[in-house]
Amino acid sequence: MKIYKIIGLMSGTSLDGLDLAYCHIWEKKGIWEFEIKETKSVGYSSEMMNTLKNAIDLSAEKLIELHNTYGTWLGEQALNFIIDNKLEVDFIASHGHTTHHRPEMGLTFQVGSGQHLANVSGIRVIADFRTNDIALGGQGAPLVPIGDRIFFNEYDYCLNLGGISNISFDVKDKRIAYDIGLANMILNYITRKVDLEYDEDGNLARSGQVNAEMLKELNGLQYYLLPHPKSIGYEWFLAEVVPIVENTDDSIENLLHTSIHHICDKIAQQIQLNFKHNKQQLLVTGGGALNSFLIETLQQKLGDTTKIVIPEKIIIEFKEALVFALMGVLRSEQLTNVLSSVTGAKKDSSSGVLFIPN
Structure with missing residues (x-):
C-alpha cells in the first residue's frame, strides 16, 4: 500500500493567509483515506494582502511579476515548513491565489508560479488545477x-x-x-x-x-x-x-x-x-x-x-488544503480530480500541471 506524503497549499478569497497541510493519503480496498500530520497558517502582511486584493488592476507585466514573486514566496514558506517539521515530502499540491476568475470569458488565473515554487522548495509541484477545466468549457470551480x-x-x-x-x-x-x-x-x-x-x-x-x-x-x-x-x-x-x-x-x-x-x-x-x-x-x-x-x-x-x-x-481550517493535496495525488495517478457534473465542462478531467525543480 503506497502512502503519498503531500503538502497541500491553499490561499482563499477571504485573504486571511496561506494554509499548509502535510497529509498522508492512501488507497485501501478501493477507498481513499487520509491523515493530516502537520499544519501551519501564515498570515499575510498588510502589504501582501493589498497586493493580492488589488492584483485585478495590475498590468500584464506586473501580474506576471507577482505570479513569479508570489510563487517564490510560496516556495520559501513550504521549505520552512518542511525544515521545521523534518518532513519527508513526495510533492507539493498548490492552488495558488485566484486574482482573475471570468469563466464566461474562458479565463481564470491563480498567481503562484509552480516553477518558482518548485525551484525554491526543491520539491516537485503540481499546480494550476483550474485552467484545464476552463479549456473544456467548464467554470473551473468549485474544485473541492x-x-x-x-x-x-x-x-x-x-x-x-x-x-x-x-x-x-x-x-x-x-x-x-x-x-x-x-x-x-x-x-x-x-x-x-x-x-x-x-x-x-x-x-x-x-x-x-x-x-x-x-x-x-x-x-x-x-x-x-x-x-x-x-x-x-x-x-x-x-x-x-x-x-x-x-x-x-x-x-x-x-x-x-x-x-x-x-x-x-x-x-x-x-x-x-x-x-x-x-x-x-x-x-x-x-x-x-x-x-x-x-x-x-x-x-x-x-x-x-x-x-x-x-x-x-x-478540518474546519485545513479541509481545502487537504483536498488540494488529494487532487495532487489523483493527478499523479492520472485519475479524475475535476468533476464535469460540478463545473459544466465537456467531460471529467485529471487537471494540474507538474513542475520539476531545477
Missing part, C-alpha cells in the same frame, strides 16, 4: 467537491464558508456543486473599515440589527437567479456587492448583522430547494464555521430538519 465525495460522503451536504459560500451534494449519483454566494468576503470587507481583520465569533454582528433596504438589495442580486453550474470571484464582489455596502449609511454592527442574515438566507434557500430527507446533515467548514453567530443564524433558518455538523478544528 471531489474531496467532499471521496473523504466526506457520509454527509448529505458539504458547505464551505470561505470568502465565498459554496456547497456540494449528490443528486442521482452525480456530484453537484456551485458557489451559493457571499460569506467572509463581505464580512471582512466591513470589519476592515474599523481596522479589524474579522469579527471574532460574530460578536459585532450579534449586537446589530437588520437594515431592511440593504438586505433587500443583497438578496436581489442577479447572480442568485442563475442556474448552476456557476461560480463567482472578486470581480463580481467589487462590481455588485461593494456599491451596496458603500451606499448603506449604517453602523458597522448593523452592516455585519444584515450581511450574516443575507448569507444565511441564501444558504438555507439552497438547502430547502435540494431537500433530501428529515434529519439530514450539513457539514460546515472554512473560516465561517468559527463564526458562532453565523452558525446560530443559519441553524435557525434551516429549522429542525437539517442538523449543522461542525467538525474538529483542523
Whole structure:
C-alpha cells in the first residue's frame, strides 16, 4: 500500500493567509483515506494582502511579476515548513491565489508560479488545477467537491464558508456543486473599515440589527437567479456587492448583522430547494464555521430538519488544503480530480500541471 506524503497549499478569497497541510493519503480496498500530520497558517502582511486584493488592476507585466514573486514566496514558506517539521515530502499540491476568475470569458488565473515554487522548495509541484477545466468549457470551480465525495460522503451536504459560500451534494449519483454566494468576503470587507481583520465569533454582528433596504438589495442580486453550474470571484464582489455596502449609511454592527442574515438566507434557500430527507446533515467548514453567530443564524433558518455538523478544528481550517493535496495525488495517478457534473465542462478531467525543480 503506497502512502503519498503531500503538502497541500491553499490561499482563499477571504485573504486571511496561506494554509499548509502535510497529509498522508492512501488507497485501501478501493477507498481513499487520509491523515493530516502537520499544519501551519501564515498570515499575510498588510502589504501582501493589498497586493493580492488589488492584483485585478495590475498590468500584464506586473501580474506576471507577482505570479513569479508570489510563487517564490510560496516556495520559501513550504521549505520552512518542511525544515521545521523534518518532513519527508513526495510533492507539493498548490492552488495558488485566484486574482482573475471570468469563466464566461474562458479565463481564470491563480498567481503562484509552480516553477518558482518548485525551484525554491526543491520539491516537485503540481499546480494550476483550474485552467484545464476552463479549456473544456467548464467554470473551473468549485474544485473541492471531489474531496467532499471521496473523504466526506457520509454527509448529505458539504458547505464551505470561505470568502465565498459554496456547497456540494449528490443528486442521482452525480456530484453537484456551485458557489451559493457571499460569506467572509463581505464580512471582512466591513470589519476592515474599523481596522479589524474579522469579527471574532460574530460578536459585532450579534449586537446589530437588520437594515431592511440593504438586505433587500443583497438578496436581489442577479447572480442568485442563475442556474448552476456557476461560480463567482472578486470581480463580481467589487462590481455588485461593494456599491451596496458603500451606499448603506449604517453602523458597522448593523452592516455585519444584515450581511450574516443575507448569507444565511441564501444558504438555507439552497438547502430547502435540494431537500433530501428529515434529519439530514450539513457539514460546515472554512473560516465561517468559527463564526458562532453565523452558525446560530443559519441553524435557525434551516429549522429542525437539517442538523449543522461542525467538525474538529483542523478540518474546519485545513479541509481545502487537504483536498488540494488529494487532487495532487489523483493527478499523479492520472485519475479524475475535476468533476464535469460540478463545473459544466465537456467531460471529467485529471487537471494540474507538474513542475520539476531545477
